[in-house]
Amino acid sequence: MNSLQQGPAVSARSSVPSADKATVASLDGRSVRWDTHREERRRALIKATRRAIHRLGPDASMEDIAVTAGTSKSVFYRYFGDKSGLRNAVGTVVIRQMQDTIAAARHGATDPLEGVTAMISAYLQMAQTSPNVYFFVTVPEDGESRQSGELSGFFDSITAMITDPLRHLLGDPTSPLLGYWPKAAIGMVRTAGELWLRSPGEPGKPDFNTMAGQISAWLFNGVGQFASPATPDHSATAAEGKS
Template sequence: MNPVTDARTVRDGRSTRWDRHRQERRRLLVRAARDAVHDLGPAASMDEIAAHARTSKSVFYRYFGDRAGLQRAVAQRATAHLERRLLEAADAGDGGPESLRRMVAACLTVAAASPHVYAFAVDREDTASGSGGPVLTPFFERVALLLEDGLTRALAGAGPTLHSPAVLHLWPRAAVGMVRSAVEAWLAAPEDERPDVDTTAAALADWLLHGVAPGHRSDDPGARRAGTAQR
């Protein structure tokens, strides 16, 4: 037996167990914070979150540094859940209109399940200031890439398009921004005045693919010529 090796093995084992303990403790604190925000609202303070979780504020500071760090951790949990739902929706269709409608419906359903958590996790000011950017910016880009893949597959057998690949590259990013804004506006409306999820998802998907003008299709050369003649 080598005393030095044995001692190092004991320390490594303890370190591994401690790391696992910290990871589990952190996971439980994130879940507790999420539950607190769900009940108290997105403006809940660290004192209120800690009280709701029945622990001390210092514990949250020890694991997350500050409120922005806790918000990022909750955002990681929330966006991971939403991303799983979006992937399921995308896989359930053929990459065409029905897949897009399912993805929009998934966004609405997840947001409606906990508007407070959605607002806390997907905060525009935090994204702009940079505190939420490390989580949200990559998340929205992954969603855009998912949409871009679906668009590519949908157009593969449709023949030539009116737009160059460089222009089509912008559509998924525009779609993400539109759906994000629409979801926020939908959540802000009184519940008894909101259209239901299926109606809203179908409308948004149709607008993204065809626009809002009755009978207008952006891929219809006749419609484009008519519009030009009217001008």
């Protein structure tokens, strides 16, 4: 079928006058150059947006972003539609970079605890480089979708990365329990990590490696190891003595 479909097309092209062929080739060349220019311009605007958000904060307006980027708001609307579109475009770039970094961090781990700790550490380190940009792409404003496709895919992929090293710990790889812990873990990692990002940079604040180790300890060992020993209740013994 392909050869039959291509046959007439080749024949038709051969009957096109040379001048018309040159015109078509010229138009095709212009289209390619325009597409390339548009994509380069779009990438430059995304990079400028990241710099602006890093400086201004995650709640910066489109007007403020455009001014900081040295262009007009209409240019941003032309390329991204609205602020939600701009957020998704920036998020696609940032989240893929984080995903690649976290995936690389898992390699070389010798056990699940080490692997999870390495991934959490990479996640916190990336987010810490610019909390403003992190919150811009992960915390939509009112009226926007609470979970974009890219963001959902990001955390789904991290869940899968955590799930794989844990299969041998549960014994039964077909158990539905296999999916519970990783999904709950992602919620804890994200919540604890974002609280850590928002906390003031005081001298006692742990660095990203220490915080990653702390979160992993909570996930694997619980909080019992950090609790003070229970104070013995002597009330029952005293009551028995009186009787």
